Amino acid sequence: MTVEYRLAPEHPAPIPVEGCYAALVWMASHSVELKFDPERLVIFGGSGGGGLAAGTTLMARDRNGPRLLGQLLQCPTIDDRNGTASADQYNGVGVWDTTSNRTAWQAAIGQELRRRRRFLL
Numbered sequence: 001m002t003v004e005y006r007l008a009p010e011h012p013a014p015i016p017v018e019g020c021y022a023a024l025v026w027m028a029s030h031s032v033e034l035k036f037d038p039e040r041l042v043i044f045g046g047s048g049g050g051g052l053a054a055g056t057t058l059m060a061r062d063r064n065g066p067r068l069l070g071q072l073l074q075c076p077t078i079d080d081r082n083g084t085a086s087a088d089q090y091n092g093v094g095v096w097d098t099t100s101n102r103t104a105w106q107a108a109i110g111q112e113l114r115r116r117r118r119f120l121l
Helices: 015-029 048-062 085-089 098-120
Strands: 042-046 070-074
Touching (some): 085 098
């Protein structure tokens, strides 16, 4: 099953991950009619969807939601800080660089949330 999550900036965090979690709960509760074993439920996401899959997995754990057998995160977008060596090394190189990453995170979580998050780190 593929979840079409609501996109930023019209729907900033936590709206997309809450939608993904709701889809996971729905899917797990309909395992009989969907004909799958709920003990073998795996979550996958790539890029921004990888970040949402990671967040959904944590929500399932923290909320005692559906148990997942595993997760597969393909180049997940999970860190908005741009503080890695590769963020500096590839700045201005290729189609996804530090500026692209900063712009995407600003749309996803907003500048105010980024400021508050940095204060808490």
